[in-house]
Amino acid sequence: MESSMQNSNPTILNAADLPTRLRPSSCKAGTYGGGILASALPSLADPTNFSLSESEESDEDVDLMEEPIDEQEIFDLVSTISDPEHPISLGALAVVSLPDISIKPTLPDVPSSLLRTVSVLITPTITHCSLATVIGLGVRVRLEQSLPPRFRVDVRIKEGTHSTADEVNKQLADKERVAAALENGTLMGVIAKMLETCQ
């Protein structure tokens, strides 16, 4: 293991510094802002309120509001994958980052089409990392498992961050080769381990 470790001392980002989605807490806040004072008071609401569904109705508007899949959501899906070399997440290692994720209509000429293409650019921790392909494959598998069928997944190495980027990209883009790789038990074992930490 140790001898095959290619980058034993990568830079690590602090988990608190990774981009996250802020919950729109203000819209839910009652008189007490959901703070500690509210906790002192289990409920001012009448526990005998027999018409249970009444309170739900006020949420109707919120319920109807759509939340389309965005870049942050993609980031949340892939940033918790762990690196095959370190027990550290791809997000903390800055292998994936929010600005390097984009979602575009697959057919820009057909505005009514729901098809979308997600592209994720990967930045290996060092330029000659031979595990870049495995990482790319891991990201791909994760996205294909977690996105609806109308999404096309495109995973590539970020330009200028890897010595054999073209080759790796070719491999990641080639459907046949991806499928073949996923038949490989050992490789799938590695990828399953990487995905274990996904929350």
Add this chain to the structure above:
Amino acid sequence: MSALQTFLLVVDHDKQEAKQIAERIAQDVETKKITLIEVVQSLGEYINDEDPILRGKAVSYLTAVIRALPPKFLSRQQIQVLTTFFCERIEDGGAVAGLETLQKLDRFNKALAEEVARAVFERFEELQSRSQSQRFQVYQLLNELMINHRAALHDMGDESLVGIVNLMTGEKDPRNLMLVFSILKVVMVEWDVSNHAEALFDSVYNYFPITFRPPPNDPYGITAQDLKDRLQDCISANSLFAPHAVPSLLDKLDSTSPNVKKDALNALIACVKLYDPNTVSKYSITIWETLKFEILNAQEEFLSELSLQLLSSIAQRLSEGVTQVSDQLPLAQFLRPITKECSEQLQEPQQKQAKPAQQILSSTSAASAASFTLIVQTVVAPLLTIYQEADGIAKQRALLDTLTVLFDSAIQVYGAWTSRDSEPSLSNPLLEFKDQFSDIFGQALMGVIKEEVSFRTSALKGFLRLSTLRNYFQDNEVGLFVQYLDEILLKEESVGRDDLKKEAIAALTEISKYKPRLILDITFPAFVATLPDSDDGSNPGYITTLETLAQISVERDIFDTLVRRLLSKLSILLQKEDPGSVDYPRAILLTILYVMNQRKLEETPNLDLYYDKIVVSLCRSAATAALGKAPNNILTDATVLDVLGRLCNVIIRSLPQSKHDEVVSNIYTLFASADGFQQVPFTPSPTDSHRRTMILSTYLLASLPRDTKNLPPCTPPVMSDLLTDIATRCTTETETATQLAFLRHLALYINKHLNKEDLELATSLFDTLLPPTTQDPQLTTPTIKTLFWLSKALILRLSPKTTQILTTLLNLLSSSSESTSTTAARGFAILLKDDEVLSPTNHANIRLLSKQRVFTTLTPLISARIREVNVAGNTTITTAPTSPHIKPAHLTALSGILSTIPPTLVMPELPTLLPLLLQSLDLQSADSQPVRAATLETLAVIIRDNGVTVIEECGHVQSLVTRLLKTAEHAPATGAVNGPKLRVDALKCLFLLAQTPGSGTADAPKVAKAGKLSPLLPVKSQVLRALRTVLDDPKRDVRKAAVDARGAWLRGVDDAAEQDD
């Protein structure tokens, strides 16, 4: 036949008989009927026999006789003769036991002990080849000699040392080894081992690492850990072992087995703790060189922890007796390569390797004041230089974290402000950097842009450590930090998740423990100044301020001050003509309630003051307000009265019994009878605000213990009238809050204060509320509420009529009036629901079995009724058509009960319940959502605790999965209403199905063993396909749950069960 011959015959099969024979002979010897010589002589023909077994038995005979003699009988000479005799024949059975008996005698001397030891050592080869139990005897003899005649063995010096080593060589039995290790440890510690250190060390080290695993039903109960401990004691027994022990143990760290490495590290820690400091010093650097790798490339967390512990132990040993630090100290030499390595790793402190470097500095610097001083002297200045030259904020932040690690060590070594132990004599080396730290951390906290939250958080944490460290900062310096924190909390806008503000509040709370004065002098005035005189609705920021104040008011002085200040704010508000929104006074009361709940009020010396100021005075004001004589209407607001009531409740509960009488007589008059305030009960038509004071009355009543005397209605006729009066008001009250107060009031009396013999009052009240014809009851909502609260009070105390009451309530569900049926169905949820007022803390009478009783009574009835309805639905026409609301009503009632029942009670009934739960998932209307949510919650608990197997046993996997998938679907077109929350809950159940043990390959070997495929396998592709659609749900939370569930099914449910690695 002689005694000897009889003995020889019986000894094998009848130990008792043999013993008696020996005792008889011993008696003969004692009474001089026979001499000892004769006994020995009688052995003559047997002890020279060729058969070793026969010889052994003959010697045992002699041993048995001697053992039966009184301890002082044998003369010194006799002992000597016998000893010699036994020693010569030591290879014969029984001789060892004989010697063991002899050496216990008072007249046995040192010379004899030597003779015995020598005899054992000379024949060691012979003795080694004996059976395990005979070897045990030999070791025991040796052990006894060690205990009783240690000087003799000690004087033999090398002879005994070598003898013992030879004797135990090759020993394998764990029980014998336990004994051997303890004998050897004595030799190692007390003998001069200089000539044979290696041999002695090897004799025990051969056993390292111990891989023993006790057999099942081991009669001796020796564990591997016992052996490891004794072996470790031996290895660490003598400093002379160091040249052999340290290198060998370090070699073991190359092992691939983490357990061997763990044993080696533990042994090294023991060695370092027991070898003399010079020896430790000699090997310290070698050890570090090896450990470095273990820590920087940690394989397992626990190995790295042990390694750090080892380093810290070395530093501790080397610090012994050090009163002044210098470069020449062995400690300094040990630390030099360590600090060098760490400094190198910390050049880029944001990288992965910096973490172990920090850990190394942390554990070594916390070892002692000397160690801390040396490390600080070499490390801090370079760190500060890197900080000044750092090119990025991430790097600076990592450096702040590193310094904070050192501050933590400083607190361990020098203590916090509240530490009581004495301070180390060496002065704190951090003092030199005080101003620099103050600048750097202050600048990092306050001088960067607000968005750098994690950087500022690191600075805040470091600053807090320095403020905690004993005798470090002056009060004005801590004060500066407190000002910074105030500024962050009061002036800064919220950023992101407000992590910094949360940390700031935590920091102020921490400081309030050490320096309450500073909080009172700086934070309090600043915060209280921002509280408005009244809330005109423009700035609700006071809530944040109050929340902060509530959280930092843990210390007594601060608590008192806070309550006093808030009460004076409140009294100003109560005097105002135009006090603005009632939210503000309510928030003030709520803050007081919060801090009072945080403290043990019984121990507060000011409790009487709070009673006067809050309970008496505010209740009286409320009564005045109810009469319309107050300047404003704050105290007629129901929500304000509710909080005030809770506050009174908390205070009165903490008061001693003696104070309760005053409360009892003021439950209804609210301490205001002198002002012309009339009690609500029995008053013909009180105004709205007058009735609202019942909220306070209810809380006052709730706080009194069950055995309270002199309650207003202490006699049955009065009680009956009062109950009827309150019940009538329950059914006619129009304001919800007031109605709830009346309902609880009624329940409190019935549950707590009604004698058993008076329970009839309550049941007859129950009957009068019901309509005269029970066939098709139709009731108003307030009446149903009253019925359920009344029942709740009775059921919780398991009144004799419980079953009857439950059946009557259930009958309401079959009413042809939909509103009666539906309202009653929802009422079942409150029967067992924990109530804040009718609660154990308020001395409510809640019997343990009440939940079980309700559940076991109602479930079969509901189940039967639903079956009836289903059948009627199928056959139609023939019977009278049942209304469509009846089945949902029963399912609602069931879910209401289930939500208040612990899962352990539910499990045995699962086969009956599961079909009902599945039917409730079939409901699709919007108003059935709460029912379905409750069902899903119950299912989630069942699945989480028991896995899919319980569902499989009932044969419902397919139907459950189908319904869950349907509930998870967002399909407005079909008319089914599944709110986002419901969809998430359904997905959570699906996730748990695949996730929990028993569901499949989460525990692969178990399944392989059972040779069984996961019961989920048949539905796997259905689930995966359906979930793929759910991945496109419009709601993010639903998609997240779908991703998790799908992942669990992909991972957890395996196509091929035999897939093993």
